Amino acid sequence: MLIEPEAVAKIDADCIRSGIPGYALMTAAGHAVAAAALRHYPEAERFVVLAGPGNNGGDGYVAARLLAESGADIRVFRLSMKPPMTEDASRAHAECPVEGLPLSMYCPRLGDVVIDALFGAGLARDLSPEVSDLISELERNRIPVLSVDIPSGICGRSGHIRGAAFRAERTVTFVALKPGQVLLPGREHCGEVEIAEIGVPRRLIEQYRSPTRINSPDIWLDYASAKTPSGHKYSHGSLGVFSGGATQTGACRLAAEAGLRAGAGLVTIAGPSEALAANAAHLTAVMLRQVDGRAELDEWLQDRRLGAFVLGPGFGVGEKARDFVLALRDRNLVLDADGITSFRDDPERLFEAFSTGAPHLILTPHDGEFGRLFPDVAASKEISKVERAQAAARRANAIIILKGADTVIAGPDGRCAINSNAPPWLATAGSGDVLAGICGSLMAQGFAAFETACAAVWYHGEAGNRAGKGLTAESLVSHIDI
Ligand SMILES: NC(=O)C1=CN([C@@H]2O[C@H](COP(=O)(O)OP(=O)(O)OC[C@H]3O[C@@H](n4cnc5c(N)ncnc54)[C@H](O)[C@@H]3O)[C@@H](O)[C@H]2O)[C@@H](O)CC1
Ligand SMILES: Nc1ncnc2c1ncn2[C@@H]1O[C@H](COP(=O)(O)OP(=O)(O)O)[C@@H](O)[C@H]1O
Numbered sequence: 001m002l003i004e005p006e007a008v009a010k011i012d013a014d015c016i017r018s019g020i021p022g023y024a025l026m027t028a029a030g031h032a033v034a035a036a037a038l039r040h041y042p043e044a045e046r047f048v049v050l051a052g053p054g055n056n057g058g059d060g061y062v063a064a065r066l067l068a069e070s071g072a073d074i075r076v077f078r079l080s081m082k083p084p085m086t087e088d089a090s091r092a093h094a095e096c097p098v099e100g101l102p103l104s105m106y107c108p109r110l111g112d113v114v115i116d117a118l119f120g121a122g123l124a125r126d127l128s129p130e131v132s133d134l135i136s137e138l139e140r141n142r143i144p145v146l147s148v149d150i151p152s153g154i155c156g157r158s159g160h161i162r163g164a165a166f167r168a169e170r171t172v173t174f175v176a177l178k179p180g181q182v183l184l185p186g187r188e189h190c191g192e193v194e195i196a197e198i199g200v201p202r203r204l205i206e207q208y209r210s211p212t213r214i215n216s217p218d219i220w221l222d223y224a225s226a227k228t229p230s231g232h233k234y235s236h237g238s239l240g241v242f243s244g245g246a247t248q249t250g251a252c253r254l255a256a257e258a259g260l261r262a263g264a265g266l267v268t269i270a271g272p273s274e275a276l277a278a279n280a281a282h283l284t285a286v287m288l289r290q291v292d293g294r295a296e297l298d299e300w301l302q303d304r305r306l307g308a309f310v311l312g313p314g315f316g317v318g319e320k321a322r323d324f325v326l327a328l329r330d331r332n333l334v335l336d337a338d339g340i341t342s343f344r345d346d347p348e349r350l351f352e353a354f355s356t357g358a359p360h361l362i363l364t365p366h367d368g369e370f371g372r373l374f375p376d377v378a379a380s381k382e383i384s385k386v387e388r389a390q391a392a393a394r395r396a397n398a399i400i401i402l403k404g405a406d407t408v409i410a411g412p413d414g415r416c417a418i419n420s421n422a423p424p425w426l427a428t429a430g431s432g433d434v435l436a437g438i439c440g441s442l443m444a445q446g447f448a449a450f451e452t453a454c455a456a457v458w459y460h461g462e463a464g465n466r467a468g469k470g471l472t473a474e475s476l477v478s479h480i481d482i
């Protein structure tokens with residue numbers, strides 16, 4: 001579950017209305033931070049709390065008091081020497097026995113552990129040069145940082161860096177993760193994340209949970225046991241994958257084999273006559289069909305058992321791709337790679353074709369391909385990856401899988417998931433073709449488009465984890481296990 005940074009203040013206000021004082025929450029937060037500091041840094045020579053002007057700083061003052069009470073050597077440096085900006089933070093400051101000095105007086109030294117309590121959910125602008133310089137100095141001296149709630153400088157909504165950001169070894173966050181802790185680069189800046197409960201009632205957390213979720217199997221739970229013991233290969237889904245020309249057949253085979261491995265009962269590669277020999281030489285369980293032009297395609301499409309199609313991997317960019325896609329407008333389609341690029345000059349033609357009915361088009365762009373279909377959305381740097389994918393999904397009436405280390409899946413209805421199980425070695429040639437094949441397979445098996453996309457991305461990541469560091473796209477296929 002995720003909560004947006006904007007919800008933090010609302011949760012606080014509702015807690016207070018429910019009789020849970022804000023200061024109780026701040027005290028619990030400070031306790032969690034102090035406990036994590038003592039637990040993870042027993043060898044620290046001194047703890048250094050950097051306190052900001054708001055409640056993030058307030059959590060820092062509480063932690064400083066508790067660390068002082070535990071007998072640790074503790075220093076506090078304040079961003080501003082003015083009184084804190086909230087009542088709770090002022091109280092935490094007043095109760096802290098350690099005198100706070102101006103931030104400019106802090107000289108990092110070996111043995112320090114920094115507790116970064118400058119900004120959390122309230123980060124509203126770029127960090128000042130003073131803070132940026134301090135961050136560089138801490139990094140140069142390899143001083144470990146434990147961040148309170150989120151590393152200061154990371155936007156909790158987008159994961160973007162506001163000018164500069166602490167690179168924490170650990171982060172103690174409260175209530176639930178924020179999107180900016182799962183999206184990059186925020187995720188990398190958080191280090192190990194611990195979620196502290198702090199006593200917010202469950203019903204409030206549920207009430208304010210973000211519609212954006214972390215990708216996990218509970219999203220597609222309803223489809224998990226779709227196969228019945230009495231099923232046959234057609235009831236397990238029939239998938240069609242389009243092949244490119246004679247010298248570009250590898251990509252479609254990766255998609256087709258992934259589709260079979262992901263559980264489709266039947267997978268057929270449809271390709272031009274010139275590619276038949278190359279495909280035939282490498283296929284066993286996957287079937288082959290000659291489809292040169294539109295007439296043969298239309299004939300093949302008479303087979304309504306074909307539950308989904310994959311077009312794009314190795315297909316070639318151009319009018320043939322556009323023509324085939326338009327012929328598939330009322331079918332379940334995964335459009336990847338060349339299939340996406342083919343609509344670069346006229347994306348509206350694609351969107352218009354799939355504009356009606358329940359979404360049945362899945363687009364699987366990486367950043368470059370995304371920019372070809374949605375140049376204006378890609379250009380707006382302020383919006384988060386989640387918001388980019390959502391805007392694209394609405395425009396295209398499609399499910400968008402915006403790939404990367406933090407793949408985001410979004411639907412036109414606003415549903416969204418951020419994936420976090422993919423290992424870095426998944427970034428290898430052909431990996432995207434495998435993902436397209438898994439998507440096609442699940443759609444052919446009857447999963448709805450959004451659930452398909454979430455499940456495919458997650459199983460792709462799991463396969464990557466099982467395959468391990470030396471993975472190639474081929475070995476990735478053999479590790480798909482659904
Ligand atoms: N429900 C929760 O999750 C709870 C959250 N608490 C803490 O409360 C924090 C949020 O507190 P606040 O809303 O007071 O926000 P922050 O403490 O994050 O920041 C607040 C102040 O910093 C100023 N500011 C923002 N960006 C700045 C920049 N770049 N340079 C200089 N000043 C800047 C803002 O004008 C604002 O006044 C959370 O991150 C968390 O640490 C806890 O106290 C307990 C409960
Ligand atoms: N750093 C990374 N960590 C985890 N997964 C990644 C990373 N970079 C890319 N990926 C994933 O690897 C796949 C690459 O797909 P794609 O860019 O289409 O490559 P290709 O065209 O070579 O198959 C996508 O599923 C993407 O999400």
Ligand SMILES: [K+]
Pocket residue numbers: 056116117118119120147148149150151152
């Ligand atoms: K912080």
